Amino acid sequence: MNAYDAHKQRAARRRALAELASASGTSIHIRCSICERDVPATRWDNHITQDQYHLRQKRFADISAQVQAAAQNRNSITVSGEGAVINLGIIEAAGVQGLSPEQNAQITISNESREGLITLARIGFASSMQSDAQGTSFSATLRGASRFISYGQPRTVTITLHPSPVGRFEDTLELQFHDLHRRERFVIIRSISAVVGFAADYDFLRPHAPYVKPPWKPREPEPSAIPTSRPPTWSKTKWVKKLGEYPIPPDLAEALNNPVHQARVKGFMPGELSVWNYSEFWQVLLHIEEDARRCALSRYNLYNTEMKAVYPKYRLSVPGLSEGKPSVIVGDKILVKKSNDDSDSWYMGIVHAIGFKELDLYVNEKFSLHRSGNKADVRFQLNRLPLRRAHQAVTHPENPERILFPEGRHTDGLRRCSEAQLANLDLMNATLADNLEQLETVAAIANMPPGSVPFVVFGPPGTGKTVTIIEAIHQILKRNPGARVLACAPSNRSTDLLAQRLSALSPAQLLRLNSLSRKYSDLPEDLEDYSYFNANQVFAIPDQPTLKSFRVIVATCVSAGIPYGLGVQAGWFSHIFVDEAGQLTEPDIMIPIKPMLDAQTNVILAGDVKQLGPVVRSSVAREAGLKTSYMQRLMSLPIYDLSTHRGLTVTKLIKHWRSHPAIMSFANDRFYSGELQACGDEAITHSMLRSDLLETPPFPIVFHSIAGADEREEGSPSYFNVAEASMVTKYCEELVTDRKVRIRGDEIGVISPYNGQCGRIRKLFGRSDRSLEGIKVGSVEEFQGQERRVIIISTVRSRRHNVVHDLRHDLGFVGDPRRFNVAITRARAMLIVVGDPRVLSLDTTWRSFLTYVRSKGGWRGPGRDMNLDTFPSEDPAAYAIAANEQAARDVQEMLQRIKTLIVERNVADGWEIPFPDELKEDDDDEAFMDRPGEEAD
Structure with missing residues (x-):
C-alpha cells in the first residue's frame, strides 16, 4: 500500500x-x-x-x-559568498528558440590556518546526485592542478552556466573537503542562481514590493447603516412581485461564524436531494455559500484609507479594483465611517461610477469628511441580488418532477425525429444541411411535444452547439406563431453572443434584456437597437406589457428573474433555452426555469459538462452538491444515457469544426471517448504548418518548457511569472512578423489563469516595437465559447509548494481538467503552451498531455528526458504525495552522501505534507483569490 x-x-x-x-x-x-x-x-x-x-x-x-x-565556513576554510546566493545575474537570451551565451562566476576558497592540511576532495551539484537526476546546466572547476588549499594561497573555483534556454536555473554547489590532519571530511555548500531571459522585461515587470498576506481577523458582525438613495441615473421599475431578503437563519449563521461549531454545519443539511426537500436543500447550500462569499469579501475592507470629497460624491481608491479584486459593480453598497469615529455610526454608500482604480460613491448627506482629515473606514457589502433570485427560484412552490427528477414514465409519447421531419426543416442557416447530428438535434427540439422532459444538447468544443440551438429557436418561431422564447446564458458575454446570433429577428421581436448595473459601454454596438436604456445611457427595464410584446427575450440567468418580478405569468414562454448550462449551479439555472414554466413549457439545456463548471467558493457547499450543475445531474439519470436515449432526451454533437486534428486529438481521447470527428476547414486548421515556430512540423503543438518563478505584487494576491510573460510576448512578436505565415493580431489569443499574469503580458505588449494590437489576453472564462487561429497558454506556476495547494482547490489549470479542456480547445491551427513541466506533471491530465506532445516531437526546451510514467494513479493528490515521497528519498540520499542534511532549493519547495480532506476556511479564501467571481449582472 x-x-x-x-x-x-x-x-x-x-x-x-x-x-x-x-x-x-x-x-x-x-x-x-x-x-x-x-x-x-x-x-x-x-x-x-x-x-x-x-x-x-x-x-x-x-x-x-x-x-x-x-x-557556514568551518575548519579554517573560508568560501566566498557565505550567507548569500551566488547569482550569475540575467543572461540575455537569443530569441524564443536560441540559447544564451556561456556565463561564468568565480568563488574563492582560502585556508585561514597555517597548520591545516586540507584538500578539495570533490566538487559537485546537488541536482546531479538526485535519484531522478536530469543533469545540471552548471559546472564548476578548480583553477590549477593541485587539490591542496594552502594557507596564504587562495584558490579559485569557476562556476559556469552552459548555453541554456530561457528560464531560471538554481542549484546547490557542494564542496567536499578532506582534512588530512584530523582525518575527517566536511562539506560547505553555496546556492547558485542564474536567469536566462530578457533583462529589460525583468526590470520593467519586477514587483515594487512583495505581497504580504493580510493578517487574519475575526469576522465582525454586520453593522446597521444609515441608508442612502440609489443612483439617480437609474429608471424606476414597477415590480409586481417583491423579491425576498432570504437572510441566513441565526442558528446556521452562529455555526458558520464560530470555528468551534463548524462541525454543526453538516447537521443543517436535509439529506439526499429529492422533490420533497428541494427548496430546503438548496437554501441551506446557498446560505453556506453566501457566508463564504461574505468572508472572502471582508478581506478587502479598508481602514484609515483616504477618501476624497468630490461633492456631492466621494471618490475612493481601491487597491486591486482594476483586477476585479474586489469585484464591484454600479449599485453595490459600501459602508463608510470616519476613521476617528469610535461609535458604530456607519453610513451606506452606493456605487455610482467605477474607474480603473477609483470608484465614486453617493453617501447619505449626514456623512461628511473634513478636507484636512479625510480618512475613512470602508466595508464592502456582498451584492446579494443573484443569491436572492436563486432563493426565490428554489422556493417557488411548483416542483414539477418532469423537470427536476425526470423518469422513464415522463418520456411516454416521445419519439425520435423521422426522415419526414428532417426533410421538412426550412433552415435559416444553410451550413447545417450536411451535418446530420445538428439536423437531428434541431428537428428533435422543434418537434418536442409541449410539457416534455428537459432536452439536453451535449456540445463538445467546436461542434456548433450554439449555432444548433439558434437554428432550433428560429424553427420554433417559424412553426408556431404563438411560440415565445426565453433564451439565457451565464454571463453577459455569452448572452450577447446569443442575441447577436438571433439578430436576423427585428428589434420588435427580440429584446436583449440588460441589468440596470451593467455598463452601457460593455454592450456590443450591434445590440443597441435590441436593448432598452434611458437618456443617461443607463439600461432600463421595460414595463410588463412592453416586455410581453417580444417573441424572444435574451438575458443572463440572473436577469431572467426580471419577467417574474414584473408579473409575467408562468407559462408565458413556450420554450426556455439555457446555453452553457454546465457552468451554472442548479439554483442559478432555476431562476429562469421554475417560476416561469407551467405544464406545457419545454426546457432545452445546451452545454458541455466536460468544460467549465460552476464557481463555488465554500468547500462545504461544493462537497454537498452545489458544484454539480443541473445539466450534469440530469445526465447522470438513466433517461439521459447516450447509449439508449440519444436523439430522444439527449444528443451529442460529434463533428468538430474548429481545430487541426492533432490539437483536437488529445481532448477527444481524454474527455469525449474518441467520438469527435475532425471536419474543420483545412485552409484554416492547417494554415500554420509552415511556421518556423513549430518544433516538429507538421505537428501544430509546442510545449515550451521553462522554469520561471511565480511572484506576487504588493496589494495583489494574483501570481505572475516574468519569464513566461516575456516568452509569450516574444512568441507573439515572431508570429505577427512571420513572412511564411501571415496572421493578424485578432487571430491570436493568450490565455492565463491569473489576472496578474494577464496584466504583465499586456504591459509588455504596450512597450513592444512590433504591432501586437488586437491580440486578446484573458482568462479561460473570457475565452469560453471563443476560438483563435493561434492560442498561447501561460500556466504561470513554477513552485511545487504552491501547486499542491492548487491541486486541493482546483485552482488555475493545475488540478482542474475542465478548465484545462477549455484552454487547449480554443486553438484552430496552432497551440503553444508555456509552462514548468515539474509542476504540471503533478496533475494526471497535464502529465498525459505532456507525454502526448513529447511523443509527437512538440517539446521545446529542457526536460525532454524527464520521467512521465512514474505515478500511474488517476488521483491528483496521489501525484503530489508521490512527488513528496521522492523528495524525501532525495533528502535521505543526501544525508548518506555528505552526512549533512542538504536540501536543494527546488526539492525543499516540493516537500509538502498532505492535509486531510477537510481544510481550513483560510485555505478556501486564498485558493479563490484568482478564481473568476460572479460576473456583474
Missing part, C-alpha cells in the same frame, strides 16, 4: 470514529501520532489539520537550519 492509500484509509477510519462519537454522544478519543495526545474524536479533523500544519512548519524550519549550517 502506498503512502496516499494509507493516508486515505487512516482518515476514513478516524472519520468513522468521529461520526460514531457524534451520533452516540459517547466520548471516543484518538491517539495523535504527531503530538502524542488523546484527542476527542469529534474534534479530530480540526486537530489533525492544525498539527500537520505545525509539523510541516517545523520540518521546513529544521531543513532551513541545517542548510544554513551547511553553508
